[in-house]
Amino acid sequence: MKSAAAAQASDGIDIHVVQPDGREKLIRASIGQSLLEMAQTHGIDGIVAECGGSMSCATCHVYIHDDDLARLPPPERMEDEMLDGVASERRTGSRLACQITLTAGLEGLRLTIPQDQY
Numbered sequence: 001m002k003s004a005a006a007a008q009a010s011d012g013i014d015i016h017v018v019q020p021d022g023r024e025k026l027i028r029a030s031i032g033q034s035l036l037e038m039a040q041t042h043g044i045d046g047i048v049a050e051c052g053g054s055m056s057c058a059t060c061h062v063y064i065h066d067d068d069l070a071r072l073p074p075p076e077r078m079e080d081e082m083l084d085g086v087a088s089e090r091r092t093g094s095r096l097a098c099q100i101t102l103t104a105g106l107e108g109l110r111l112t113i114p115q116d117q118y
């Protein structure tokens with residue numbers, strides 16, 4: 001028999017997506033998909049993802065909220081370099097959505113979409 005936490009995690013996890021104007025949407029996301037796939041599946045505005053997730057465009061930039069950063073592994077060198085070229089200001093929580101895989105440990109993650117991707 002599954003524990004309540006395991007049963008809940010198998011349903012997916014809640015992700016809070018905040019638009020640059022403050023509008024917020026709660027998404028029930030599938031574990032194992034990338035943050036980019038979640039955004040595409042749920043029609044989130046503001047993530048362009050021109051390269052389709054192959055880490056060559058930096059137009060899937062998101063700001064992970066400060067309180068949640070420690071739950072993510074740090075960016076690999078290549079992602080870190082790509083983040084230097086994002087259109088909106090790079091901040092502490094800047095990440096590429098195509099490089100973040102959703103896990104049960106990310107339940108309740110909050111992110112904000114930057115103003116510009118170009």
Ligand code: FES
Binds near residue numbers: 051054057058097
């Ligand atoms: S979708 Fe192009 S770098 Fe993430």
